[in-house]
Amino acid sequence: MSRMVEKQVRCPKCDTILSVNVYESINVATDPSLKPKVFDKTLNVHRCPSCATAVMVACDLLYHDPTAKFMVWLRLNEHQESGRRDFPEAEISRVSRYALGSYKLRLTDGWNEFLERIRILDEKLNEGTLEALKLVIWDQIPENAGIKYTGRNLHFLWTDDLLEEEVKLCFNFFSTGAAQVVRYPRALYENVLRDSPNLKPKDGQWTHLNLNYMIGQST
Numbered sequence: 001m002s003r004m005v006e007k008q009v010r011c012p013k014c015d016t017i018l019s020v021n022v023y024e025s026i027n028v029a030t031d032p033s034l035k036p037k038v039f040d041k042t043l044n045v046h047r048c049p050s051c052a053t054a055v056m057v058a059c060d061l062l063y064h065d066p067t068a069k070f071m072v073w074l075r076l077n078e079h080q081e082s083g084r085r086d087f088p089e090a091e092i093s094r095v096s097r098y099a100l101g102s103y104k105l106r107l108t109d110g111w112n113e114f115l116e117r118i119r120i121l122d123e124k125l126n127e128g129t130l131e132a133l134k135l136v137i138w139d140q141i142p143e144n145a146g147i148k149y150t151g152r153n154l155h156f157l158w159t160d161d162l163l164e165e166e167v168k169l170c171f172n173f174f175s176t177g178a179a180q181v182v183r184y185p186r187a188l189y190e191n192v193l194r195d196s197p198n199l200k201p202k203d204g205q206w207t208h209l210n211l212n213y214m215i216g217q218s219t
Ligand SMILES: [Zn+2]
Pocket: 011, 012, 013, 014, 015, 016, 048, 049, 050, 051, 052, 053
């Protein structure tokens, strides 16, 4: 079951205070209609009654897929609150402690990373391989010359197998201003999968799987 909480937000355009109900956690098995809203970023968007501006309410959000057994938690202040974990207990308490032990539990601290993690788990890609692949392709993008890979400037988008015979993995990168999309053959992922150590975070443990995690694993 998905859960909403009441929040007050200020319209960035006209300063009107909106009192709105926003999702704190969503369960895409019981509420499948919410999933596309996550991906097109219309979940938790409300219209200002005064000026009609669309206001996206910045708040934490737990994404729960009980069928695929994973949860991805968007915690906007994760990096500032290390150690502090206010779990949306209402959602988590519906999953028995035993069942949660076989879940993939992931922390993220931004929307791009949140969507990326859901897609990686949706497509059942190897998460460690994907992170290693991102390191490989960052240096291959000409626009990135001289710009450091931070883990926040390159995200997996989705697999594109509709238009061409060769399956491509699509990534979004941000090196100079606006986001741009690059596509790499799926075969490159298979190569990295063969060569890289099989990095698998423990099931049942909240893990922030990012560049820092990868560095921590390799030292
Ligand atoms: Zn307004």
